[in-house]
Amino acid sequence: MRWATRRHCHVDRAGCAWLIQRFLDPEPEFVFVDDPDEVPADATPFDMRGAELSHHGGDCSFETFLRQYELADPVLWEIAKIVHEADLANERYDAPEAPGLDVLLRGLSMIRDDEELLALSGPLFDGLYEYRKRALLLGREPA
Amino acid sequence: MLLAYRLPREPSTPRSALWRKLRRLGTGQVGDGLTALPLDARNREQLEWLAEEVAQAGGEASIWLGELASAAQERELASKMAELVAADYRTLIADAEAAREEPPGPRRRTLSRLRRELRRIRARDFFPPPERQLAQAAVEELVALVEEPVG
Numbered sequence: 001m002r003w004a005t006r007r008h009c010h011v012d013r014a015g016c017a018w019l020i021q022r023f024l025d026p027e028p029e030f031v032f033v034d035d036p037d038e039v040p041a042d043a044t045p046f047d048m049r050g051a052e053l054s055h056h057g058g059d060c061s062f063e064t065f066l067r068q069y070e071l072a073d074p075v076l077w078e079i080a081k082i083v084h085e086a087d088l089a090n091e092r093y094d095a096p097e098a099p100g101l102d103v104l105l106r107g108l109s110m111i112r113d114d115e116e117l118l119a120l121s122g123p124l125f126d127g128l129y130e131y132r133k134r135a136l137l138l139g140r141e142p143a
Numbered sequence: 144m145l146l147a148y149r150l151p152r153e154p155s156t157p158r159s160a161l162w163r164k165l166r167r168l169g170t171g172q173v174g175d176g177l178t179a180l181p182l183d184a185r186n187r188e189q190l191e192w193l194a195e196e197v198a199q200a201g202g203e204a205s206i207w208l209g210e211l212a213s214a215a216q217e218r219e220l221a222s223k224m225a226e227l228v229a230a231d232y233r234t235l236i237a238d239a240e241a242a243r244e245e246p247p248g249p250r251r252r253t254l255s256r257l258r259r260e261l262r263r264i265r266a267r268d269f270f271p272p273p274e275r276q277l278a279q280a281a282v283e284e285l286v287a288l289v290e291e292p293v294g
Contacts, residue, residue, distance in 0.1 A: 008184060049195050056199075088192075089266070090167070099262075106185075 001025045002043035007032040009114050011105045013047045015062045015083040017118045018125040020046075023071060032114045058092070060084045078132040079125070097128075144182040145173065145209055146190045150202035157200035164193055169267025171224040179220060181269045182208065225270040232274035235260055239281035243288060254285050 005013050020028050039045045046053035047061035054061050062083040085098030134142035170178040180186040197204035211217040242253040
């Protein structure tokens with residue numbers, strides 16, 4: 001399937017792309033555009049103005065994906081809180097990881113193009129998922 | 144970069160939510176329904192989402208990329224924005240000074256609150272006023288007090 005989002009990905013788009021690849025579409029093709037008008041007809045847009053899979057009612061796009069696709073995995077909701085705070089920093093959640101994730105991804109976006117960024121951020125989110133999963137199972141921070 | 148927006152008077156919830164968000168981003172109000180931020184990737188994205196929220200709340204919003212024709216007016220806008228964050232820094236400095244008299248437990252909690260607050264203010268501080276250094280120093284003084292060994 002083809003998916004379209006805005007160029008110069010930051011944390012929410014990187015998180016959504018990871019979510020798509022790991023949970024929705026194992027072989028996604030991502031298209032990066034400057035303007036909503038440039039989205040190809042056969043692509044599903046996300047994290048852009050006017051798209052269904054975008055910010056809604058105070059949710060970031062990652063949270064919207066979880067709701068739309070009914071992904072009830074509690075570990076994904078833990079990651080959603082981190083992505084929300086890294087993206088919006090409005091203190092809806094307590095997510096101390098968020099400022100760190102924001103800086104890491106923003107820094108990566110300064111030195112890599114979007115394809116490379118997603119190739120690097122994917123394993124980062126895999127690790128975050130594993131960590132949060134163990135934390136949830138253990139009931140404390142794993143090591 | 145400018146956000147031009149118009150929201151219905153009623154209901155008032157989206158209006159006050161928008162106002163709070165603009166305040167957190169540190170925008171400089173240029174006129175009624177027109178507010179400005181320095182252009183960078185983060186600010187642009189945040190303003191675009193706000194524009195979307197305004198539209199979803201039944202209002203109208205557009206983003207403009209522009210510059211002031213007059214350098215004097217540009218300085219004026221920048222100093223107006225700097226004065227807003229300077230006031231926030233001054234509140235923080237007063238809180239940090241008051242915390243010196245607190246017992247160690249509450250003082251430690253005040254310190255972590257003030258550190259978070261300092262981070263929040265710095266995120267919207269695009270034209271740093273002198274108070275920035277003073278606020279930083281006030282928090283560091285409190286750190287030294289908190290770290291002092293008891294007895």
